[in-house]
Amino acid sequence: MGTISLTIDGQGVEVQEGKTILQASREAGIVIPTICDHKDLNPYGACRMCVVEIEGVRGFPTSCTTPASDGMVVKTQSAELTTLRNRTLELMLSGHPNSCLVCVHREACEKYRPGATKAGRATRCGFCSNREECSLREMALRAGENELGLPTLYSAHNVERSDPFMDRDYNLCILCGRCWRICEKIHGKPAISIINRGKWARLGTAFHKSHVFSGCTFCGSCIDICPTGTLTDRFARWYGKPDDRNLSACTLCAEGCSLFALTKSRRLVATRMTSFQWEASLCALGRFALAQIVNAPERLIRPAVQEGEDQIPCDWDTALELAASELPRFTESLAIVVSESTTREDRFLYARLAERLGASLIVVPSSRNGVEKELQGFTADLEKGRFRAVISGGDFLSAELLKGLNFSVVIDCLPSSGARGAKVVLPAAVLSEVEGTWRNVSGEVKELPAVSLPPGQARPEWQIICQLAQKMGLEGFEFKSAREVTSLVGSDPAPRPFDGEPRRGLRQLPSRFRGHLAADWVRPLEAFGMPSTPLEEMTESSKEGFEILERREVVPNMYFIKIMAPQVAKFAKPGQFVILMARETSERSPFTLVDWNGAEGTISLIIEEVGRSSRELISLPVGARVAHVSGPLGMPLPMEKKGTVVLGGGCYGIGAIYPIARGLREAGNHVIVVIEASSSYLLFMEDELKTVSDELIIATKDGSRGTRGGVQEVFVNLVQRGVDVAMFVAVGCTFMMRMAAEATKPLGIPTLVALNPIMVDGTGMCGACRVSIEGRTRFACVDGPFFDAHGVDWDELFSRRSAYSREEIEAMPQMVDLNALIHPHGSGGGCGSSCSHR
């Protein structure tokens, strides 16, 4: 193919024949905005952002689909093109939650809230796990439009969580089609496509089947290519944008696929395919399981030795010395069993140790069914009494078999029944935590960099063996790094081919990692029919606890819940709160009372889905029981006559100010209620609030209703209008309350805020809810929740609130409901069409 020359923006450009105008422009360094185009995909022409003008051609063709031709004169910039692109962007954003993009407080808010809130449906950037990587957001911010002329048409799709490993929030989807196109490119027949038409068009599988049964192999390419936060890796999503990416390889089977290890603060958050090609694709294990194994909360983190019946944690020296003193006694009756998933360097050192001690070395490869003949032979030998001691690099031996031995050392990363019965347990660093090399079935040697930090005191196996050997006085183990070993490994044989094609089907995956059932540690794998050890079922009495009488999603993520709790209802007062536990084992979480009825014995709450505990609560159906309700807690707000009182509510605070407004109005005050939401479709309880206030004023961050901005803007307007405000009470997120406080401080108007620090018991015992008010330490649970807003140490409050942000992310459930997989649309919960969005 020859080259052609054309003119783009007055610049002469030479490109290969067959390139599109967009490609030609890119080569010439000319940027044309686009979102559906991707370098690894065929032209599609859906987003219509890349329109250009071509001399002699009518209209505005898209540069991504128009082939460049010789002598063409192209304009990529003109006033009309800018208008057209901005309007198209405006249309695109009108179908995508956008209030954060046009919010006047965006920068301040993002400074205070660097991480996204772990909400259910994304209703704005602040609730979107993809915020830091979103191409649409980037394009919108670059375009600089900060006002939308069109209302947001929020579709209120339920977040799809029934499939393993991925969360899909089609409220964010702009139908750029990248996902199904990459699926088609990599796998030939796509598992997903656009289903339905027009307004109802969205991505989905044929006949709404679960992805597990739709031909999807869970390679994750759709997630990795999605420019918005629609398709996400459930495990990785809330960690935010990874800060490092290294080329590495998967060692879970003989294929040894290359992958990118993505890390954040030296923690492995995800593994991804290295390029969008079939050849480079990964299986479900390689894409999703590695990070979950490495980050398993059950990881072994301390050495331990057996004393009597118990295993006692100890330091490394103690454990190594015990092993070093015992092992030399066994020589030929010692067996060393290691997994093939360890690095070549580790296995070289294991082999050297075996050789020096005269022991047998058994290397266990990975397989689909997990019955490796190497292990079978070894177990048979063991039963015959051939060995009296073992070093086991994984879950290869049952507790019974180990008990029959004179001595056993387990070097592993995860607990097992075998490890519990071992004389010495040494915690090992694995996978992305270990530096080394690995040879795959085709003989290629792949580099494995250590990119994440091992948990606790876990060490790489090469180091453990060297230290153990040195303690035994053996020579030839004086290595300072795995790299020093690499050159000695020489030409080790390639592993035996894996007995399946993991990338082609969900039933072809390796079932074990270091002898452990992979599905035991990565539970979503059960959905693929992979074997696992059954979990102990939690049984809770259906008669105990507090019955849920009513539950509905009033606006996306915001649930109204009515609970039978007579003792709380009897004593509740405005401004008080309760602490709920969804189950016996749940976290305790505080919620302000929205309403109560002493005669009925009921209380009402507004619960916003922002993480694990709130999700547990809102997932309970009507008729189910909340395990614990304690309250009423906190100091009630005094209902005194003051004159004109302004109450500001945002998010859950809209519900929380309701009883306060009612009480203050009954006390004879002139009550002005101001509520804010990021967009009009997120406002609720308007009718109820109208009945308890003299005036109801609305503010939205995107200006879709009422005043554009927040409570503070409305408040300042009121004061400027000459309203003599005696008191201002603000309830909402910490940022909103802080902004309110900053607005009222120069005006000298007494302001109260309901602080929301992390709280555990709610009775003043634990001190978790400590806040500083005018330099004095107070407890929000018993001294609050209402405090003088102008005395609050806000920075401290923000930092204390975010103290457990990593744990909060780790706590997000990864399990899938296997029943829901079979009946994907049986019981979804959520509001769907019943949601009162406008």
Added chain:
Amino acid sequence: MSFKKIQEQANLEWEQFTRSKPLRVLIGSATCGRAAGSMEVMQAFEDELNKRSLTAQTGVHEVGCLGMCYAEVLVELTGADGRRVLYEGVGPGFVPTLVESHLVEGNPLLDKAMAVMEGEDLEGVAHFSQLPNIQHQVRVVMRNCGVIDPARVNHYIARGGYSGMHRALSMTPDQVVSEMTASGLRGRGGAGFPTGVKWGFARKSPGDVKYVICNADEGDPGAFMDRSVLEGDPHAVLEGLLIAGYAIGASQGYVYCRAEYPLAIERLEEAIEQMREKGFLGERVMDSSFSFDIKIKKGAGAFVCGEETSLMQSIEGKRGMPRSRPPFPAVSGLFGRPTNINNVETLASVSAIMEKGAQWYQGFGTEKSRGTKTFALAGKINRTGLIEVPMGIPLRTIIEDIGGGVPGGKKFKAVQTGGPSGGCVPAQFMDLPVDYEHLAEVGSIMGSGGMIVIDEESCMVDVARYFLTFTENESCGKCVPCRMGTQHLLKTLTDITEGCATPEQIGTMRKVGDSMKKASLCGLGQTAPNPVLTTLRYFEDEYRAHMEDRKCPAGVCRALITFHIDPDTCTGCMACASACPVDAISGEKKKTHHIDQDLCIRCGSCRQACKFNAVVVN
């Protein structure tokens, strides 16, 4: 068998059809006729003839649609005198009288007779060609509809069918293309691209495998031209496709027809089978070196699949979604091969042109828009149905003469041409010549031929809302301007009809409409705002009345109207009270009635029920 022999055989059969039996009954039984009960009428005829032992002497036949929907079921009777009389509105109960009087006694029933098709004049009954709605029509595409039995290929051949193909085979493909170019035929699917030029592109495009496709995915609400032709004369279309295949060098043709047209598909399947038997299809068509085959692809009814690139995706088994051009189908179409797509009506014209010559065809229409065009007349018009007129005919002739004007003496307000992709042409353009150029001048399009007549009692905002409901539903969702734009337009229109929109939103609608026109990927999105933009252009005051005064001048939008009873005109007849479904009307006999506004649901039943126009809308 030579084509001449085939023709002789066909003529024989046609002769038999027209003359062999002394009595004959023809029943219009396309889908429209069947919906009106033609199958029951046919059964009634058979029963009655059987009872009178007339079966042997009488031929009872199904024919296609004459286009007069308002007069279904249409029955043509030939008595012993050989005079053919067309009856309108025939129900099964009327059949015995008809048989008795006309067939047995030889006395045509004058009050039910619509026209004399052939033979001696009847007193007070016009000759068919002299009917006011027929005399302005020229039937090229519909030449056989309602005349022949569509299930018989010989009828078609006897009426000149397949001689066009026979003639084409005696020419080179290039000559056929030139003939088509010379005829001036323009694509009847809506865009009006010259057919000959289009064929020329596909002919010149390099490639050993090429395809021709007949686009029978008629989807405009209220349009049924293609269906009628396929049901009434399938061979006319298939012959056109055969000729197109020969002209561009294709050996495979497809008919993409929506599954909602089961009768059309049945007719096509029969016709293809007959073509094969006659040697018009398969290896060596008519003993020439040209080989050709036709497959039918059933569409699932997505409007966007009428767009050529979506249609091809659908044939390929993919989701029907348009793709950008270039490459044009003539270069890379179905399965990546050079492809030519023509609409049903175009192909039915092609077979006629090849039969009679380009010169003949040029005799109809205007200089830039040659030939005839079919229109589906619907809405507020007396004679709804299918018509075929020469291009350039004044709109007034269509509405007033052919259509018989607006019913009930109401005022004509506008006509929507081109369905949801078109625009409205207001009454002020009554004398507009109907052709591609003039329609475009006033902001509308020819489209595929839907014409929906709107009278003074129709609200233009509501009309626009109706079409946007359709396009919002039918947008494939691929490109942003169309998917989101239709939603915004519909939402705003709905807000207007519900009285909760502000005048500034007119600007927003114009802005959104403009973006859609300029930035949408395919014709659906580019034309979807037309109903809004043209109604805004000609009826902005009506929009403003909704927004500024919260009033619907036409009295349609329920949220903005109230019904009242005028005490001066009310006679107290109780008709409105008994028609009211919610018992909101009170009053005694001979006394003025009263509507309880709290109970009233503004359904308009009372207004319809009142014979004295005493129910007024505010």
